[in-house]
Amino acid sequence: GENVEQHPSTLSVQEGDSAVIKCTYSDSASNYFPWYKQELGKRPQLIIDIRSNVGEKKDQRIAVTLNKTAKHFSLHITETQPEDSAVYFCAATSNYGQNFVFGPGTRLSVLP
């Protein structure tokens, strides 16, 4: 089955700096890679996703890149703000919309 690793487990950045979180996956059949943000005590919510036929996708300050050959994908947050502080989960699935396997999460702290 699919195995998703995520690094780093914790990340602290100064407000205004960029943050990068990386994930690797094991199943070459995986074709859908979403990122979820979970604020303290809240539910996970989708912030961006990418499909295997695309190498990069951007939405305002966040972007995701995918390298299918190396089986890794990354989340990039630019101009970080305190409200970006949360736990970020990557996921991978070979059955679009079905049994996602989540990474262990990255706790991002944006320091004022």
Place this chain on the structure above:
Amino acid sequence: DAGVIQSPRHEVTEMGQEVTLRCKPISGHDYLFWYRQTMMRGLELLIYFNNNVPIDDSGMPEDRFSAKMPNASFSTLKIQPSEPRDSAVYFCASSTLRETGELFFGEGSRLTVL
């Protein structure tokens, strides 16, 4: 739509008691998922349904756990008997392939087993 609705939000029970968690998915969604979240193990998929039929229950930890979906608007996750190691936040999520692959999570049920 009100989103995915879970109840109870918080449950404190004693070891050995039966626990039932409830979920109402978003209307029109044909996939329903139960996840368990702990600090040690992160987000674990327990089971998911498609059109009310269980598709993959390989994540259900043991026979003490069971899940049902009697109709398109209701699902339950039952733990009997409960143990302290079952303490976690249990999330229900729903989705539909007719739109995107996005999982819509409920607020979660925080279970504490003493």
